Amino acid sequence: MPLHRRIYQFLIIYFLGLSGLMLIKYSVGLSDYVIPGPADVWETWGTVWRRYMRDVVNTLLVAMVGQVISVFLAGLVGIFGRRATWLGNFIKVAAYNVQAYPIVALAPILFILLGDGIFTRLLIAAMICYFPVLLSVIGIMSEPVTEIEHFYRVTGRLRWQLEVKIRAFENLTKLTTVIAGSATLAFAGTIVAEFIAANAGIGYSIRIALYQSDLSKILVALFLIGIVLSIYQGLLEVLGRVVQRTWAGT
Amino acid sequence: MPLHRRIYQFLIIYFLGLSGLMLIKYSVGLSDYVIPGPADVWETWGTVWRRYMRDVVNTLLVAMVGQVISVFLAGLVGIFGRRATWLGNFIKVAAYNVQAYPIVALAPILFILLGDGIFTRLLIAAMICYFPVLLSVIGIMSEPVTEIEHFYRVTGRLRWQLEVKIRAFENLTKLTTVIAGSATLAFAGTIVAEFIAANAGIGYSIRIALYQSDLSKILVALFLIGIVLSIYQGLLEVLGRVVQRTWAGT
Amino acid sequence: MELRCSELSFTYPGTTIELFDRLSFTMGQPGFHALIGPSGVGKTSLARMITGDITGFSGVLETDGMQGLLYSYNLERLPGWSGVGKHLEKITPPGKHSLRDDLIEVFGIRSVTRARFSQLSLGQQNRVNLIRSLLQDFHLLIMDESLANVDEMTRETILLKIKDLFPDTFFLYISYNVIEVSKFCAGILVFRGPGKSPQAVTVPGQDYRIGRTLDKDRLEGTMLEVMNAAA
Amino acid sequence: MELRCSELSFTYPGTTIELFDRLSFTMGQPGFHALIGPSGVGKTSLARMITGDITGFSGVLETDGMQGLLYSYNLERLPGWSGVGKHLEKITPPGKHSLRDDLIEVFGIRSVTRARFSQLSLGQQNRVNLIRSLLQDFHLLIMDESLANVDEMTRETILLKIKDLFPDTFFLYISYNVIEVSKFCAGILVFRGPGKSPQAVTVPGQDYRIGRTLDKDRLEGTMLEVMNAAA
Amino acid sequence: PTPVQGSEQLQPVTYRLKWLFNVSVAGDLYTDATGIFRKNGLDVTTKEGGPERDAIKELEMGYADFGVASADQVIRARAKGAPVVVLAQLFQTNPLQWIYYPDRFTIHRLADLRGRVLGVTFGGNDEAILRTLLSKGKVGERDVTLFSVRYDYTPFYRKRVDIWPVYRNAQGVILADKLGREGESVAFLNPAAFGVIFVANSVVTAERTARENPDLVRRFIRGLMRGWTEAMHMDNHRAVLYLLQRHDPDTPRHVLDAQLAITRRMIQPTPEFSIGKLDVNGWRQTEAIMVKQKLIGSPVAIEKTFRPEFLIE
C-alpha cells in the first residue's frame, strides 16, 4: 500500500473520530472540560505540536530498538519452544506466564532490579511487543513442511537451523506481516512504559496531560502518534517486501 | 502438553523467580519494605489467597468473554482487511491505529463515552487481545492456497466464505496456536482494564497493593494468576486439538 | 469455436532464453487434442497462457467463442474438511447428478468417496480432480498431466469414457505417452526440442473411441510420425 | 543384503478394508526392481512401510543389512531461497562432485541450475529431486513415480544411466508403465487387483542396460506375463 | 436505624467519589451504611473513584448526581466552562504531603530543601504545590533535583530520593508503619505549615441540579455532612473502623486506626468545627497558584461556584 494512501486513510479515520466526538459534544451540550471544542484543540495544537512531535520521535526510536529486541527474543523462544519436548514446553510456559503478568504488576519488581531510565522503558516495550510475534513464530515453527523437510530429515541433514530456515521461508508472508504489524505493538508498548516508568517520550506527556485532564493535548498526541506510526508501518512493509523479493528471488 | 506438567513447570518458574528476588534481597541486604522476606510473603498468602483467588476467577470470566469478542473481532477485521483493496487497506489502517493508541490514553475518552461497568472492562480487554490475533489472521487470510482455490476461482465458486474457510483450514495449527495463546493476552488485558477502570477483579486488588507498596500481595497475586492461567491455557489447547481432530478428521 | 495461436513469442521475466519464438498452430475442431514434447519445453506455460494465467506474450492467442476454459493439473487439491464425495456433490451443477455418479463409477473411486482428499493415493487424487472439472460447464478443458499418476488400464477406460460423453468439447491433453496420444487424440501438437524451427508441428492422430476399430499399422505410423517430428 | 516381506497385513486406522492381507515377496539381489499395480492398490503404502514411515502392520518386513533407505516421491520440493544448482551443491557429499556434474548433464537440467525450484517445470523438478537422492549414500532407493512427469526419452536415458552407475544397489521403481518396467527391471512385483490371491506375484524382467541387447519377443513375453498377472 | 419512608419513595442518587474506598471516604461510607441518606429520602449509590475517574465529567454526562473533586479539578473545569458548583469542602488540610527520613535531615525552613532530591508527580497537583513551596522559599529550580514519582516507592526506600509525595492520612500511615517495623522513623512536610494552602477534596454537583432541584441537593449535602460529623466523632470510632475494614480489607486494623485519627484532624481541626465549611481564602490561594503556574489561563472567580447555602440554614 503506498505511503500517501496510508496517511490519508489515517487522516480520514482520525477526523471521523474527532467529528464523532464533536457531534456528541454539541448534541449533548458538553463543556470544553469534558470534550474540548475545535478551537481549543487547534490552539493546543499550536502550542504543543513541536514538543509532542519531538516526544513521538523519541518514543519511536525506543520502540524501534524495542521491536528489534522483541522480534529477536520471540524468534529465540519460538525456535527453542517449538518442539514438544520438556524443555520446549518449559520455555513456552515461561514465555506465556511472563506475558500474563500485566506490566503494571511487574513494574515495581523491574524498578527494583533495573532502576528507571531507558533500559526499563526498552524492556517493557519489548515485553509488550514480543508475545504476539512469539505466538506466530511458535505456530509457524511447530508445523513441518514435509515435502521439503523429508529429504533432509532422512539424510540426517535437518539441523535445527535448516528446519527453522525452511519453515520461515515457506511462511515468509505471514512472518513479515506479523513483524511489520508488531511495530504497532512496540509503539504502544513504549508509550505504556513511558506512562508508568519514564520521564521522556510521548507516553510521559500523555500522563501529564491526563493529570491535567486536558483532552485537547491527548487528541494532539493521538494525531501525531497515528501519523508517525503510519509512516513507520509503511516503511516496514516496504522493507518486508524487499526481504521477500531478495530472499525468494521473485 | 499434559495439564499437570504445565502446572509444575509454572511452579518451577515461579519459585525460580522468587528465589532470584530473595537472592538479591539477602545479598544486597535490602530490608523487608523493599523486598519482603519469605515469612512475610507466606503470612500474606495465608491472609489474602482466598480473596485473591475469587478475584482471579472473576477476572478470568471477564477475560474469557473478552477473548471470544476479540477473536471474533480479529476474524472480522482480518477477513475484511485481507484484500489489498481500498476498503481492505482502510480497515487495516484503522485496526492498526486503534492498537497504537495506548489504552491509558484512550481510557478517559472511553469512560466519557461508555461510563463504567463491565462493558468498559470487556472492551479494554478485547482491545488488548484482538490485535495479535488480527496480525496472524491477516497474515493467513491474505495468502492464497492456490492448489485448492484455483478450481473454485475459475469456476466462479470462490465466495469469500469459502476462501476464508480454505485458508483457515489449511492453517489450522497456526490459528489454534495463536487463539489459545491469546488467552494470555486477554487475561493481561483484563487485568490492565481492572487496574485503570474497575472495582473488581485481581487487577483492582493489584492496584490497591501497589498504592500500599505491598510487594507480598503482588507476589501472591502473580502466583494465582500464573496457576489459573496455566490451567485455562491448557484447557484451550485441548479444545484446539479437539477442533483440529473433528474438523480435519485425523 | 476454434483455438488459434499465431506468432506467439514469450520469455519468462528474469530469464534470457526465449521459451516461444513465433509459435503458430490451430485446433479447428472440437475433440481430443494432445500437447506432447520433452520436459521443460513449455507445455504447461502454453496451457496457462491459453487460460489467461500467464500474460505478457506477443502474438495472437484466440479462443474463438469458447466459454469456460478449464485448466486441471495434477497438484490440485480438494479442501480437507470433508470426504471427497461430499465435495463432489457440492460442486455438481443442477442436472448433472447422474453424470457425477457415472463418472465416480467408471473412474473407479466409488470406494474412497468417504475418505478425505489427503487419504487418497495419488492416482485417486488425480481422478477426483478430473471428475470435478468434467462436471463443470466448459468448452475447453486442458488436462495437464492430469492422469500422470493413474495406471494405464484405468487411464484408457477414463479417456474412452470422456470421449464418449463429451464429443463436442475441446480437450487439450498434455502427456508424455506417445502411444496413448497417438491412439486417442485427433490432433497432436508436437513440441520439438530446443532450437528447432518451427517449434511445433501438428500430427493427426488415430482418434480411437468406443465403437471404432483401431488399425495397428496406422497407429504405428502415427507414433513414428510423432517421434520423427520430435527428434 | 536382501529385502524380504512375509505375511504382511495392514489396515489403515479408521478404515475397514484390509490393504494388505498376508503379502509376501522377496528381492534377493541388488538391481532394478519394479512395483507395479493399479492406482490405490497400496504401492506407496508399502514403500513407506519399508522406509519405516508407516508402522503398525503385522508380519515381517526385513531390510537385511541395508544402510540408508531412501524414499523419493514426485511431490518433494527444494527450498526456495537459492537456485537448485546451489542446493545440489550443498547436499553433495565429499568426493561426489563429479558424479553430481555427470548426473546434471545426463538428466538434462544443466540449463536450469540457476533457477529456483518453483520456476522449474514439473519434469525438471522430478529430475532434480532424483539427482539429490542419487548423490546420497544408500543401499535402497525407492522411486515412487519419481519420473512420472518426465518425458519418455529423457526417462530412458536416466534409467540407463542409473543402472550403469549403481549396479550394486537396490532400486524399487514404482511406475505404471508396463513396457518400461518390463524392459528395465530385473524383477517386477505385480500387485493384482482387489480380492485376488495372492495379492502380488513376482515376474522376472528383461533388465535391459547399456551394452546389452534387447530381445523384442522376450520383452513382449514379459509384458504379457505382467498383464496376465495383473488381470 | 429503620428508614422513615418506604423504599419505593426513595430518590435514586449516584455519588462518585474521588478515590478508592479508604479512610478518606470514611464519612461517605458511614452516611450510607447508617441509613442517613435513606432517612433523607435518598437511595444513594456510592461509587469508587480512581486515577482515571473524573466526577465533574460524570456530572456533566449525567452519570452521577454528586461527586467529590479536588479544588484544582474544580478550577480547571470552571476555566473550561464546566457548569460545576461546590457544595462543601471535606478536607480542611490537604492530605497531600511529603514523607522523609528525619534522621537524615529535617525541614525547618523551606530553604532546607536546597540540594535535595524531591519526588514529584509531574502534572499532578503535588507539582503545583512543590513549585509554590520552592518559589516561596526562594529555592531555584537548579538548586534541587526533581525526581519523577510513580507507583513504586523503591527510590525513596533506598534513599535515592529525599522527600516523596504521599497522602498523609492513607499511604503516609502505611509507610510509617512499614518503615517503623524496620526501625526507621519518618516525618512529613506539610505545605500548609509554610503557608501554602492548596485545597483538596470537596463535594460538587452540576449547576443545573442546584438550580432545578435545590431540595434534593439540600437533603443530600445535609445528610452527608451529618454522616461525616458522626463518623468523625470519637464515640463512633469503633463503628467506623469496622466499616472501613469491610470496605478496605487490605489495610490492617491498627493502620486503619491511625489513619482515622489523622483524617479526623484534617476534616475537623477542632471538635467545634462545622464540617464542610468552605475555606474561601484557601480556594483563592489555590486559584492564584494555578494562574501563576499557568495551569489555567486567567482567574475564574472561583467563589462564584460556591453554594454554601444548601448547608447552612
Ligand SMILES: Nc1ncnc2c1ncn2[C@@H]1O[C@H](COP(=O)(O)OP(=O)(O)OP(=O)(O)O)[C@@H](O)[C@H]1O
Ligand atoms: N516462473 C518461471 N520463471 C522462470 N522460468 C520458468 C518459470 N516457470 C517455468 N519456467 C521455465 O520455463 C520452461 C518451460 O516450463 P513448463 O513448465 O512450461 O514446461 P513443461 O513443458 O510443462 O515441462 P514438464 O513436462 O516438465 O511439465 C522451463 O525450462 C522452466 O524452467
Ligand SMILES: Nc1ncnc2c1ncn2[C@@H]1O[C@H](COP(=O)(O)OP(=O)(O)OP(=O)(O)O)[C@@H](O)[C@H]1O
Ligand atoms: N492416511 C490414509 N488413511 C486412510 N486410507 C489411506 C491413507 N493413505 C492411503 N490410503 C488408502 O490406501 C490405499 C492405498 O494407497 P496408496 O497411496 O498406497 O496407493 P498407491 O498404490 O500408491 O496408488 P497410486 O498409484 O494411485 O499412487 C488407497 O485406497 C488409499 O485411499
Ligand SMILES: [Mg+2]
Ligand atoms: Mg508441465
Ligand SMILES: [Mg+2]
Ligand atoms: Mg502412490
